[in-house]
Amino acid sequence: MINPFNTQQAFESITDYWSPKIIGEVNGQYIKIAKLKGAFVWHKHEKEDELFLIVKGELTIELKDITVHLKEGDGYVVPKNTLHNPSCEQECWVMLIEPKETLHTGNVKIARSKSIEDQLK
Amino acid sequence: MINPFNTQQAFESITDYWSPKIIGEVNGQYIKIAKLKGAFVWHKHEKEDELFLIVKGELTIELKDITVHLKEGDGYVVPKNTLHNPSCEQECWVMLIEPKETLHTGNVKIARSKSIEDQLK
Numbered sequence A, B: 001m002i003n004p005f006n007t008q009q010a011f012e013s014i015t016d017y018w019s020p021k022i023i024g025e026v027n028g029q030y031i032k033i034a035k036l037k038g039a040f041v042w043h044k045h046e047k048e049d050e051l052f053l054i055v056k057g058e059l060t061i062e063l064k065d066i067t068v069h070l071k072e073g074d075g076y077v078v079p080k081n082t083l084h085n086p087s088c089e090q091e092c093w094v095m096l097i098e099p100k101e102t103l104h105t106g107n108v109k110i111a112r113s114k115s116i117e118d119q120l121k
Helices: A009-014 B007-012
Strands: A021-026 A029-039 A048-057 A060-065 A065-070 A074-078 A084-098 B021-026 B029-039 B050-056 B061-064 B067-070 B074-078 B084-099
Touching: A009 A021, A009 A048, A021 B050, A021 B074, A048 A060, A048 B021, A060 A074, A065 A074, A074 B021, B007 B021, B007 B050, B007 B067, B007 B084, B050 B061, B061 B074, B067 B074
Parallel strands: none
Antiparallel strands: A021 A029, A029 A084, A048 A074, A048 A084, A060 A065, A060 A084, B021 B029, B029 B084, B050 B074, B050 B084, B061 B067, B061 B084
16 A cells, blocks of 8 residues: 555556555545446445445445435435445446455355455555 | 434535544544644644545645655655655545544644544534
């Protein structure tokens, strides 16, 4: 991890969708960025809140009872233990803040699940 | 606090420099924004790292041994127990992530120190 970090350069180094990259660490939380496109998977993080900050584009997050539409500059905290499913038709750049142990697919294990070690590469 | 939040609108509601506004909460950390201009004060946070994300403008952070220059899109984590002094000649907009108990002037109490309650207004 580089401190200070340059968000734009870090995004440009990402080639895969739904593959978070860890760019910093603050108080036991990782600062991650990811490029998203298409639909992800319904999942939850039992003990961890997850902050989505929209850097570019738009993101929809479906929850059980509501659907949240986010635009550039918007932020949303998915509370712990809350089923959610992010999706976007066009490419979207997000920054995430979440505890070091958080897995991006939460309680669900799928082919595109990335380990923390993968996210540090 | 509003969830989701709109960063641009939140910045536009700020009228004072060096007066952080709490806009969100994630895993015991507050998400804050502040408009900065001029010099602040040398201080440290004994037990808490502090993330600075530059939303607009440029910020200089002096530390004991180095000086960090940050531009829009850059991020820097000031490690806990590290003396630092942020400053900027022109107006700079920053987002901060730090534990709920963190005071923005850290171990130093000055006239412009804001309580957590003030930052929630």
